[in-house]
Amino acid sequence: MSKVLLQVSDLTMRFGGLLAVDGVQFDVHDDEVFAIIGPNGAGKTTVFNCVGGFYKPTTGVITMDGKPIHGMPSHKVAREGLVRTFQNVRLFKNLTVLENLLVAQHQHINTSLASGLLKTPAFRRSEEEALANAAKWLDFMGIREYANREAGNLAYGHQRRLEIARCMITRPRLLMLDEPAAGLNPQEKRDLQQLIDQLRREFDVAVLLIEHDMSLVMGVSDRIMVMEHGRPITTGVPDEVRTDPRVIKAYLGED
Numbered sequence: 564m565s566k567v568l569l570q571v572s573d574l575t576m577r578f579g580g581l582l583a584v585d586g587v588q589f590d591v592h593d594d595e596v597f598a599i600i601g602p603n604g605a606g607k608t609t610v611f612n613c614v615g616g617f618y619k620p621t622t623g624v625i626t627m628d629g630k631p632i633h634g635m636p637s638h639k640v641a642r643e644g645l646v647r648t649f650q651n652v653r654l655f656k657n658l659t660v661l662e663n664l665l666v667a668q669h670q671h672i673n674t675s676l677a678s679g680l681l682k683t684p685a686f687r688r689s690e691e692e693a694l695a696n697a698a699k700w701l702d703f704m705g706i707r708e709y710a711n712r713e714a715g716n717l718a719y720g721h722q723r724r725l726e727i728a729r730c731m732i733t734r735p736r737l738l739m740l741d742e743p744a745a746g747l748n749p750q751e752k753r754d755l756q757q758l759i760d761q762l763r764r765e766f767d768v769a770v771l772l773i774e775h776d777m778s779l780v781m782g783v784s785d786r787i788m789v790m791e792h793g794r795p796i797t798t799g800v801p802d803e804v805r806t807d808p809r810v811i812k813a814y815l816g817e818d
């Protein structure tokens with residue numbers, strides 16, 4: 564039986580005179596892929612930034628497993644099992660692919676400086692585990708051959724996969740993907756759809772997605788919330804959303 568993992572109620576975000584998000588509510592179940600779509604400027608990224616701890620919402624309640632997380636900084640939100648990728652891939656571009664995955668684990672595990680300096684057995688063990696984990700994810704993403712390359716020199720599609728690996732290596736309960744198909748070619752988009760399906764199946768992770776590529780959204784999502792002018796206009800399964808006249812109007816009305 565699935566249960567509600569993320570719950571967002573009455574979320575509002577104001578930037579000066581602009582109400583970018585206006586009374587948004589939705590929930591994401593622990594076994595679900597939930598997408599937020601809508602025309603440019605609808606408020607999707609702002610919702611993401613509030614949920615991920617990058618913005619402090621003006622009003623609203625956001626809970627993970629019943630625990631309030633609104634207003635928490637992003638690193639604390641990550642400890643609650645909620646991590647994200649960005650519209651423009653954000654990696655440590657001068658570090659190698661492998662180092663990016665090791666850093667992600669250190670940021671998350673928070674090992675003590677003393678144990679690191681003294682290289683205690685426990686510290687060495689955790690280093691070995693981190694390395695094994697990184698190798699596992701490099702294999703899973705099909706990028707092991709690039710392990711020692713600077714992340715900034717990878718092909719764009721591989722950078723996106725590395726960014727997802729960097730999230731997954733912290734064993735999140737909710738993975739937030741911000742336009743993961745942007746900049747990918749058609750084959751890479753198909754691979755991405757398979758990857759999202761596989762992550763959900765094999766790692767029990769729920770996915771919250773913002774995406775403009777309708778074929779990916781319709782193919783991968785269990786439910787979709789459509790936003791326009793900061794407000795949700797409908798939430799439903801792909802077939803309901805695809806044929807909803809309000810959704811068609813919102814998109815046709817776009818410049």
Ligand SMILES: Nc1ncnc2c1ncn2[C@@H]1O[C@H](COP(=O)(O)OP(=O)(O)OP(=O)(O)O)[C@@H](O)[C@H]1O
Nearest residue numbers: 578581582583601602603604605606607608609610
């Ligand atoms: N930091 C900010 N300061 C002021 N206004 C902002 C800020 N971030 C977003 N906005 C405004 O809030 C509104 C919603 O923007 P948002 O980026 O959330 O939309 P979006 O649906 O993600 O759009 P896109 O699909 O283009 O990414 C827009 O009018 C935008 O200009």
